[in-house]
Amino acid sequence: MTTIRWLLGAVKTAYEDYAIGVKLDEKFSWKNVEYDWLSPLLKENTIRTQKYVPENNLPLGLDLWKDELFINVPGFKLGVVSFLNYVNISSVLKNLILKPYPSWKVILIDITSNGTLADNFPIASAIRVRVDECDRLWVMDSGFIGYLAIQVKLPTIYIIDLNIYLLIKLHWFPISHLKDGSFFCVRTVYFHVGMQNRTRALSIEPFHDYYFVGDRGPNGQSRVSFLDEKSNVLFYAQINKDAVYCWNTEKRKEKPYNLNTQGVVDMNSDSLVFVNDLKVDRDGYLWVLSDRLPVFIYSKLNANQFNYRILRGKVSELIAGTACEYKKMCKQGWSSDFAYPN
Structure with missing residues (x-):
């Protein structure tokens, strides 16, 4: 059983790498x-x-x-x-x-x-x-x-x-x-304590209800997250996977938060080592900062390599084809674009 689980995990990881557009x-x-x-x-x-x-x-x-x-x-x-x-x-x-x-x-x-x-x-x-x-x-x-x-x-x-x-x-x-x-x-509306692999939510109306949202699965610890209110997509770092993932909160009833409903935004063992912050700006771009914090705290960074990076990408393009993509019906047909204010 352990071997089967390992093989399934390996297949899923390979699929995630392939699925990134x-x-x-x-x-x-x-x-x-x-x-x-x-x-x-x-x-x-x-x-x-x-x-x-x-x-x-x-x-x-x-x-x-x-x-x-x-x-x-x-x-x-x-x-x-x-x-x-x-x-x-x-x-x-x-x-x-x-x-x-x-x-x-x-x-x-x-x-x-x-x-x-x-x-x-x-x-x-x-x-x-x-x-x-x-x-x-x-x-x-x-x-x-x-x-x-x-x-x-x-x-x-x-x-x-x-x-x-x-x-x-x-x-x-x-x-x-x-x-x-x-x-x-x-602690934001969607939050996690420290680097746990579980996500919780706090309802600000009407009674400040606190409830369990879901689990990211094995090695799914996260440190930072950001909810883009225009696309209703929650972006978060997966520390152990050197990756940024997403989850469409608009679909939370039909697709609850778990290992199978998450999308992979990007995964890179060099540029995304320890993502420490991410934000979505007014023009619909996701900004990501990685900084190798554990090495900085407990050891010493290599001054000959790039230790800090800032990356960005357009939200609608990053989530296209992932479990986070949200398509809405318009007069011309299905659309996945979002209108961000200037």
């Missing part, structure tokens, strides 16, 4: 994170004083607004010089230099050897970013510096109006609201 395109890639320094002298001084340790800077999350792609670099290790950054996606270069957001004047920090934070710097460690439909950037700050989690401030959410580059609101989370060991992570 349009794949994600690699947009950007880095061996090490580099910043757009004000001057060579500033860079030299921050490296000399170990306020900037290049190998300790790891991109963790991303989101897009117009031509600006926001990239957060958390303070998992000491020596992170800018926690919130952006690049312009119109550039033809793949190895882009990160620009601190909104500017060096605001973002430049001074971390002492004991982990304390400069009084004039608001963000301690940006772990997630999200741009909403009202042109506001939400920044989730864990309040911790270093892998040993030195707490320098309360966990905080910052809300920035991107049209006028202004912080319009912030909210602190009291320590009493957090459990010991909590890392201040999101």
